[in-house]
Amino acid sequence: MFTGIVQGKAKLVVAQKQEGLFTYTFEFPEDQSDTQIGASVAINGTCLTVVSKNQRQLTFDLMAETLRLTNLGQLQLGDSTNFEHAARIGDEIGGHLMSGHVHCTAPLKSRRVSENNLALDFEVPPQWSRYIFDKGFIGVNGASLTVGACHETGFTVNLIPETLRVTTFEALIPGDLVNIEIDPQTQTIVDTIERVLPTLAQRQFSSN
Template identity: 60%
Template sequence: MFTGIVQGIATIDAVHSQPGLNTYTIRFPEENLQNVSIGASVAINGTCLTVTSQQGSCLTFDAMQETLDLTTLGALKPGDAVNFERAARIGDEIGGHLLSGHIHTTATCVAIETPENNRTLQFELPAAWTRYVFGKGFIAINGASLTVGEVTGNCFNVHLIPETLRATTFSDTAVGDRVNIEIDSQTQAIVDTLDRLGYRQQPQ
């Protein structure tokens, strides 16, 4: 499990592609590698991956075809920056909301506003997933736990403070970029339960 509080930015060092499998070598800040072990879980842009080897400040991860199909990882190339979070431990503060690291879908950035001292990003989701997105609800974008701002049709936005921009890759997000989305599990369970009971959400 993860908390959605991004711990820092890592850099793709190398990508080795094979049929049905990509192997990523990712360089991390050394201070974030204490007590890391083979088999540990690390969220890369919100996607839970398993450490397969370590060499210095680099960790290696494998991503199978299903992961590449469901996420943006297949588009990563050497030099790209990614958000990361190591798995939560019992007793850790849950500063965001609980995440599994299992990506549901991707969204595309369709607009950016930059009012003073913050940034607003607007994303378009596949229609099937918009039923789980509500104003002031939780959503995870590239592994970061964020609060939804406004929702209009298939689009929603998030408002980012300077600290979030400093600690994540969102300061470099551009219109047209795709991001990984993990829907809040509690929201999904409630919506699906109400749907089964016949209380279908009306289109906005």
């Protein structure tokens, strides 16, 4: 599990691409000697398994399904990504619990800059937008963010300077894809209500 608190930016330095399997090596800002082979690390919110390491570098294998569902297949050498190591028992949950399983990608539609704030508008596929609510949680490229507003085709988030400093969001331009992870509690509640309400309505109709 992850907390959605991005720990920094990791740069793609090696990309080996085979049919159905990419192998990426990222360079991290700090020494990774304490990271174990087999450990989980979220790269842009995607849970990946460490297959090898070298000082400040970690290497991961990405399967075809991961490449299909996320924005990782579009990375170019030198691109920076958000990263977070898996949470440990006792770690503070500063964001909200996240699994590292991406539900979909969403393009950035527009960005609005104001003093000490950056507003980003994203478009979300209709099957996922029903789980997004004003002031609810959402995972965007691995960051736990609060939805500032919902609109007809997606949602807006407002980012403070500290979030921009730690993450890659400031570099996003319209058309860029981000990875989206829906809050699992919200998804469970919505799915349960949608399943239960028709049953209750049918029972009420039958009893009349």
